[in-house]
Amino acid sequence: MSPDGHRLVTTVATLDDASTKYVSALWEIDPAGDGAAHRLTQGADSATAPTFDGSGSLWFIRKSAQDPDADPQAALWRLPAVGEAERVALRPGGVASIVTATASDRVLVLADVLSRTPDTDADVRERRQTTTTSAILHDRYPVRHWDADLGPGRPHLFDVAHDGRLDPVVTRPGAALRDAHVAIAPDGDVAVTTWRTGAPQAATRTALVRIDLRADTPTEPVTLRADPDADFFAPTISPDGTRVAFVSESVTTPTTAPMVTVGIIDLATGAVTEPAANWDRWPTSVSWSADGTALIVTADDDGRGQVFVIDATGREDREPVRAVTSTDHCYSDVCVHPDGTTLFALRSSPAEPSHVVRIDIADGAVTPLPGPAELPALPGTLEELRTQTIDGTPLRAWLALPHGASEQARVPLLLWVHGGPLASWNAWSWRWNPWIAVAAGYAVVLPDPALSTGYGQNFIQRGWGSWGFEPYTDLMAVTDAAEADPRIASERTALMGGSFGGYMANWIAGHTDRFRAVVTHASLWALDQFGPTTDGADYWSREMSPEMAVENSPHLYVADIVTPMLVIHGDKDYRVPVGESLRLWYELLSESGLPAADDGTTVHRFLYFPDENHWILKPQNAIIWYRVVLAFLAQHVRGETVDLPDVLGDVEIAPHDPM
Known part of the structure; x- marks a missing residue:
């Protein structure tokens, strides 16, 4: 805005x-x-x-x-x-991101620098290109992130001069500005940014630092907030330039889940306050109100993602936290109008792709604005399902049903498990879109089991370090509730999940035979192998102890798998390395309760993408993903043969008779 x-x-x-x-x-x-x-x-x-x-x-x-x-x-x-x-x-290496001041002409950019100084960067890049050098020499952890090799360039922060010259504002930041969140004061005199530092045992911590932008030469940042037991993100400076709001995430241990809170730093005194210390939700973004008396925050909440106002004055006569929105949507990318009464945001839900809306802060009224395209018509309806788990904890899920589903026209059920695991099924997804399955005649249930966000800290803690227990029983309870719906053909169910959801698919496959087919995408299989090889091994080392990893590892139950499985993985996946699926595939065919036949044939399938990562992003590959998944489900859930795309060659989905 x-x-x-x-x-x-x-x-x-x-x-x-x-x-x-x-x-x-x-x-x-x-x-x-x-x-x-x-x-x-x-x-x-x-x-x-x-x-x-x-x-x-x-x-x-x-x-x-x-x-x-x-x-x-x-x-x-x-x-x-x-x-x-x-x-x-236009510079060698390009520009990664831009930050602007709202009351001045100050503009900052983040851009990678390959050489020791920006002045020689172009020459070094040219030599690297002409000599076809691809080597990267690392001097710290990590070395990869999602699908990218880190290095050899390192991010620098530049001030954009009127003539387009890029002037560095800090001296040799190293890797400190990797994935940085940068904020500028409205007058353009000060920047506050996240700043990565090394920590014991190959870990990293993220602090907040202040950078003086008035200097004529690069300066050293001044630390505002650093804690060996927490990381800090999403800084934003108040309209009067005196305070910084931020999000803090505590460092986990194998027995303690993270806690995410909002903080405010007084730039004059350094004093830190927590304006919503007792709020049992995790903020996902934070902005200042136009007058600086409140924070506008988004947070997952009971299967939605709502907008909240948090008081920033500390006055006892003001409500500490107030919900602004209450619709069945997830709000993001909030912009605050200078009139102080209006917000603008992107809004989506499992039933609506992202679109721009206007929000009245006082009464929460939401008005969709004319956008580039109309919202699509859906091939079904979205309902909410509520039940409880075996320990009495309330559970909820979304249930997408085809038009015409009834007790007389029952439909098969797909259980979809979200990734994260600290996440929620509350927004639209093009990669995991239930309406494509609904259009093919399936009902899709989208549950939020233990570890999901939006249900309070205890709901996360109850699944922490015990992935194969509370999340598993929660998912089975939701499946039971969905199958009890008279419109569902309970004898024809299948299971799908990606990332953590793929882990759960693998775990469930080794613990029950209730599903006719299992689709596992970018999944964790052997936790002892996964931990040191993921791109965030330092985080994983705090997620589970070695004993927990053994207790919760799906690969130890391979002999109990008797369900046809479709394994999917991209080779460029550094979050869950492809070795997880390679090992799963081999052990599935050689050691499972449904192994390959003596001639090598199998009912299992492995869909491999050499040029994709944790997500299948290329449009034509995404089409292949959906077509193979639906063909696999058609064969094993419905007993129907569906032709595969001919670009896959001479392959087919083999039938399976469980009897």
Whole structure:
């Protein structure tokens, strides 16, 4: 949102002409809701990361998509309030992110630097390219993140001069600014950013530091908040520039789940307060109200993601936490209008993809705004299912049903287990979209078992370190409740999950034969193997003790698996390395209760993506993912043979007779 509140810009991704990749463009939304949305950037180039400066100029990152002669690096662009867009800076290695001040023309960018000093970066990059050098020499942990090799470049923070020159603002930050969250005071004089530091046993901690932007030369940051027992994220500076709000996450132990809270630092005194210390929800984002008296926070809440107001004055006559929204949606990317009465946000749910809405802070009224596209029609309905687990803990889930499902026309059931595990089924997903399965005639239940967010700290703690126990019994209780619905064909059920959900799929496959098929995507299989090889081994070492890893490892129950399994993995997955599925595949065929036949044939299948990561992102690969999953389910749940895409070669889904 522009500082004057008159303009609202978002990013929209669409398929290119060949339907092989996504292209992002900037679209302007009318905050009043009177005019139609219109596209700001044109052509095949991708435009991302829009942000306004104090003058009303719109800054963004643009990357050439098709021109073989164009520099492929992401360039910094500016669209003034009046005039045409212009390229401001193009540097080797590109630009990663932009931060702007709301009451000045200060603009900062994060960009990787390969050499010791930014001045020689271009020369070093050219030599690395011409000599085809790909080696990376690491001097610290970690070395990978999600699907990216870290290094050899390291992120630096630059001040953008009027002539497009990029001036470093801190001296040799090393890896401290990796994945940094940077905030600028409205007047542009001070920045506050996250700052990574090393910790014992190859761990890292994330602190908050203050950077003086008025200096003519790079300076050393000043630590605002650091704690060996916590990490700090999402800093945001108050409208008057005197305070910093942030999110804190406590360091876990194998017996203690993390706690996520909101804090405020007084920049003059360094004093820290927790304005919602007794609030039993985890904040996911934080912004200041226009007058600086409150924080606007989003948090998962009972299968939704609502907007809340947290008092920042400490006055006893003010409500500490107040819910603003109460709809069946998840809100994100909140923008605060300068009038102090209105918010703008993205809103989605399992039944609606993201769209822009206006929110009245006083009464919580939500108004959808005209966007680039209409919301899609769904092939079914979404209902809420509530039950309780064996220990009496309340449980809930979403249940998506095809149109026409009835006691006379019962439909098979798919149990989908979300990843995380600290997450919730409360938003739209293109990668795990239940409506594709619903359109194929399945009901899909989306449960939030123990460890899910939005139900309080105790709900997370009850599953901490015991993945194979409370989460498992919770999922079985939800499945029982769904199967009791007379519209469900309870004898025809299947199970699917990805990441932690894939772990649960593997665990469940070794502990019950109630499901006709199991789909396990990017899953954890052998926890002793997974722990040291994931990209965040330091975090995992605090998640479970070695004894817990043995107690909760699915691979120890491979002999009890008698259900056909579809194993899926991307080779570029560094969060759950592909070795997990390679081992699962071999042990499934050689040691399970449903092994390969003597001639090597098997009812199990392994869908492998050499160029994908933890998520299947390329459009045509995503289509293959859905088609193979639905073909596997059709064969084993319905007894129907569905042809596979011919681009997969001469393969098919083999039938299985459990008798």
